[in-house]
Amino acid sequence: MKNHYSAFAVAREALRNHTGWQRAWRRAQPKARYDVIIVGAGGHGLATAYYLGKRFGITNVAVLEKGWLGGGNTGRNTTIIRSNYLQDPSAAIYEKSRSLYETLSQDLNYNVMFSPRGVMMLAQTEHEVRGYQRTAHANALQGVKTEFISPRQVKELCPIIRLDGPRYPVLGALWQERGGTARHDAVAWGYARACSDMGMDIIQQCEVTGVRSEGGRVVGVDTTKGAIGCDKLGIVVAGHSGVMAEKAGFRLPIESVALQALVSEPIKPVMDVVVMANTVHGYMSQSDKGEMVIGGGADGYNNYTQRGSFHHVEETVRALIETFPMLSRLKMLRWWGGIVDMTGDRSPILSKTPLEGCFINCGWGTGGFKAIPGSGWGMAELIAKGHSPLTDAFSLDRFREGRFIDESVAAGVAH
Amino acid sequence: MLILTCPYCGVAAEETELAPGGEAHLTRFGPGSDDAEFESYLFYRENPKGVHFERWRHANGCGKWFHAARCTNTLEVFGTYPAQTTEPPAALREAISAKRPGWSWRSFSEET
Numbered sequence: 001m002k003n004h005y006s007a008f009a010v011a012r013e014a015l016r017n018h019t020g021w022q023r024a025w026r027r028a029q030p031k032a033r034y035d036v037i038i039v040g041a042g043g044h045g046l047a048t049a050y051y052l053g054k055r056f057g058i059t060n061v062a063v064l065e066k067g068w069l070g071g072g073n074t075g076r077n078t079t080i081i082r083s084n085y086l087q088d089p090s091a092a093i094y095e096k097s098r099s100l101y102e103t104l105s106q107d108l109n110y111n112v113m114f115s116p117r118g119v120m121m122l123a124q125t126e127h128e129v130r131g132y133q134r135t136a137h138a139n140a141l142q143g144v145k146t147e148f149i150s151p152r153q154v155k156e157l158c159p160i161i162r163l164d165g166p167r168y169p170v171l172g173a174l175w176q177e178r179g180g181t182a183r184h185d186a187v188a189w190g191y192a193r194a195c196s197d198m199g200m201d202i203i204q205q206c207e208v209t210g211v212r213s214e215g216g217r218v219v220g221v222d223t224t225k226g227a228i229g230c231d232k233l234g235i236v237v238a239g240h241s242g243v244m245a246e247k248a249g250f251r252l253p254i255e256s257v258a259l260q261a262l263v264s265e266p267i268k269p270v271m272d273v274v275v276m277a278n279t280v281h282g283y284m285s286q287s288d289k290g291e292m293v294i295g296g297g298a299d300g301y302n303n304y305t306q307r308g309s310f311h312h313v314e315e316t317v318r319a320l321i322e323t324f325p326m327l328s329r330l331k332m333l334r335w336w337g338g339i340v341d342m343t344g345d346r347s348p349i350l351s352k353t354p355l356e357g358c359f360i361n362c363g364w365g366t367g368g369f370k371a372i373p374g375s376g377w378g379m380a381e382l383i384a385k386g387h388s389p390l391t392d393a394f395s396l397d398r399f400r401e402g403r404f405i406d407e408s409v410a411a412g413v414a415h
Numbered sequence: 416m417l418i419l420t421c422p423y424c425g426v427a428a429e430e431t432e433l434a435p436g437g438e439a440h441l442t443r444f445g446p447g448s449d450d451a452e453f454e455s456y457l458f459y460r461e462n463p464k465g466v467h468f469e470r471w472r473h474a475n476g477c478g479k480w481f482h483a484a485r486c487t488n489t490l491e492v493f494g495t496y497p498a499q500t501t502e503p504p505a506a507l508r509e510a511i512s513a514k515r516p517g518w519s520w521r522s523f524s525e526e527t
Contacts, residue, residue, distance in 0.1 A: 242462035242463075242464075243464050251459050252459075252462070253458035253459050253460070254462055255460050255462050256462055256464075256487075300434075300435040301417075301435040301469060301485075302463075302467060302487045303487045303490060304464045304487050304488050305487075305488070305489070305490055309416060309417075309430065310416060311416065311430060311431050344457070344458045399457070400451070400454040
């Protein structure tokens, strides 16, 4: 079986020229059928598979990925983890997720570098001050530890910030002390390794081209590596959810747009918190390598191009420079986009679908990374048992019934 | 940067000069419609990876609404046309057919 990663293992391998390390996950070819097929080997898909095995003992599972593991939004986000949402169902799933991150490295025996360095969401208008004070009160009732802090406290936590900008003064912030960041690739890799160890097949470069059904019930999928049968199907493909849903014969209230981010050249440590500035459409943290990781706005029109638009970078950087004047000297190194799946109420969909046995997990929009463990936890229960207290409120029929989970304020990026 | 030609003033306008207005040719449902129709009208939008029809406004220009046909996968623009219509013009549909054989979008397709 696989190596157990530990300080002892590192020492042992150092003594034998690192010849004993094994593949983190097996290279698998599809079997004829599985109990459960998960489409999409990103964080959410792999977490779903992992908790199916760990919580419910369902290990005859395949995770199909058309590209490479963790190569979609899992590898393209700005790695922010927080749970300071407004509505109760959101607080439940995001806080579950955040709390799972606390021990995820130990659970997976894989260092996901969870760094609860604290997340502050700046209030730069009177409306934001009131909005965040309301969120802080809601969080207190939900048992999520956040507080509204003063500009003086903001400056103490983040000395490089300029409080008295003429256009965007800092009037306070919503502070979540146990929010932070994690290594996004490691989250996917850690789950993949654990899934593979439970006997699950992770099949990359295997695109699902069709969904097979009989009598309104899913029976399998067609893929570029042939037909594969299944009892249950979980679609966890983020930006391409609409494309997959069409193959499965139903529609989703989702629109796909590009969201972009960029990083600067690496510099010495200047900022040990995550700062989000929603009024100016920017958020920033400093990576362990020293790069300033900057998230920008989303395009206003549907597209699948996985690249950014220059004018969004200009807007984001212009505004951030006013709040962080020291940024103006930095060169930007890399710039990329990911396709985010936006719902009308900015909350995700974790639900049964009109196709019996087919489940969908999508709509995480601009903030899915933080939710990976909680989403997998709930989605696994939904697939195994047909319902989950964590996901029931996020069903597909909430739009028809008017049970919105409105997070357009808390979702944290300009829409 | 996306560049669309305004069909009214003829200006090849950059994205920053335009305001996106979402899916084109929506059928509106109001009083008397059933839940499914109203839900579909309010929340369900076409989200194709490929040929897409949209509304745009020449916000920092002549201010008028117009339609655009675009590929969401490549950002290729097939053409723009005025807002006073409920379907894409035949010439534009033929132009799209030449570039994307077998395309379809809602009730419109290569054949119709």
